[in-house]
Amino acid sequence: MIDLLTAPFLEFAFMRRALAGCVALSVGAAPVGVFLTLRRMSLMSEAMSHAILPGAAVGFLWAGLSLPAMTLGGLVAGLAVALLSGFIARSTVLREDASLAAFYLMSLAAGVLLISARGSSIDLLHILFGTVLALDDDALVLLGGIATVTLATLAIAYRPLVMECVDPLFLRSVGRASGPVHYCFLALVVLNLVGGFAALGTLLAVGLMLLPAISARFWALDLTGLMPAAVILALAASVAGLLVSYYASLPTGPAIVLAAGLLYVVSMLLGPRGGLVWRLIPARHLEA
């Protein structure tokens, strides 16, 4: 039994690399996802992940299917869209989601256009769905670096970030931290999306970021519980997805995201904090 779980990783280097990449991604992206869901920005991050595409496409046109070039392009495009839409939301009547929707639609269309103009549909599939089983050293360093930067930034900006989430007006009224913290957080989102892009492709990049974070709401009450819970769920989904894809010869990216989705359904049903099953058990109300 244990052999079944460990053999693929012991036997094949590409599985170990995939596991290492997924661990790095889980550790960094899941806490960011917790903040995203708490700020009701879940769908926004999905939109942002599409904004990465034209940058990756330019990298692809320039250097072919090379991860560093596409990552750099994606990073630039994602940051540009995040900053622009953040700026527009702060200085016009448009809310952040609306201005972002405008930008991401343009980006997605431009990205698909650019790739189709030059590459084959196989290339397009690679970019859309990722290549987690073909992570090279550069990609692993990139994913590890992103996780490190993410955790360090979250630790440094934790207090103002929480304040910005709970009561942005208050944070604006006591100092100038509000703007920098907001942009800093957007940058973290883009960084982790680019990491997710490398492993899972643009369409599923948000999968490991959001699904574990959403599931964590059924396991923990406050931030100090939510973030570890999300990381653990993301790690579990990564391992399960890799194993399933290995034994059943299924594409790895979708398998990982589906595993995270399955964990979400289980959490929703059985999670101790408001899981559906617990509603079926009648409990009398308390005295006070």
Added chain:
Amino acid sequence: MTASRDLSVPGGLTFRGLTLGYARHPAVHHLDGTIAPGSLTAVVGPNGAGKSTLLKGIMGEIRPLEGEVSRSGLARQDIAYLPQAAEVDRSFPIGVFDLVAMGLWRRVGPWRSLKAHRPAVEAALAAVGLTGFERRPIGTLSGGQLRRALFARVLLQDARVILLDEPFAAIDARTTDELLGLVHGWHAEGRTVVAVLHDLDQVARHFPSTLLLAREKVAWGATPEVLTADNLRRARRLCEAWDEDAPVCRAPVAHPHDEAGHGHAPHAPAPQDHSIHDHSTRDHPTHGHAA
């Protein structure tokens, strides 16, 4: 009493031709005057009179359409603000203690430990009657309890100027009395307090000076002289209407500095809306009453 020409009172708030509004429509129209440091001022007026807008303008949350607010000698952190509808996200999983402790931002910033300040936070909670609520998630508080928690946060901010927008709305009578006690405490400590209020009896009993606002300044000075039947009638008459086709205001542009020595409001009423520009007999706001 200080005349309005005495403009650079350190720690005071001075309005010069201040016009605040949304999409060019003024909500506060050509307001002149000074809130003296250490004063306890109530801002009253009908709905849509620009009271909350005035507080937002003082905070710098919205930019003046014209004129200026000068906050001489006051940094941003010196002004504490309790908004009417706080933007608090009540679904965020955070406890009452942490919400209130945000008031310590000026002292602890992003990294310093809260441990040393724990007694201060607990004292602030006790002052608003929320002892024992430290670990309660803010989502489980009632509207009045959340309001009290926000009051405790203002208490911790230890600011020189405190702006309260309808602080006692949704708060029961006993707590209101306790919170009014806190307001008097701030006044006694020499802090400047400006509160938007609707209960005129409360204003008359607790606030030495009052600004009666109805987009224009209707009257500003000692509370008994402001809250006269005549003034209140005039405030009610000034319309709340948002006139989509309102003409461009023809008052000369108030230049922030060159009007300083000028006693009168820099304002020539347009003929067609003369009744609205019915200035109070006192163009010089009076203030600076010690309690």
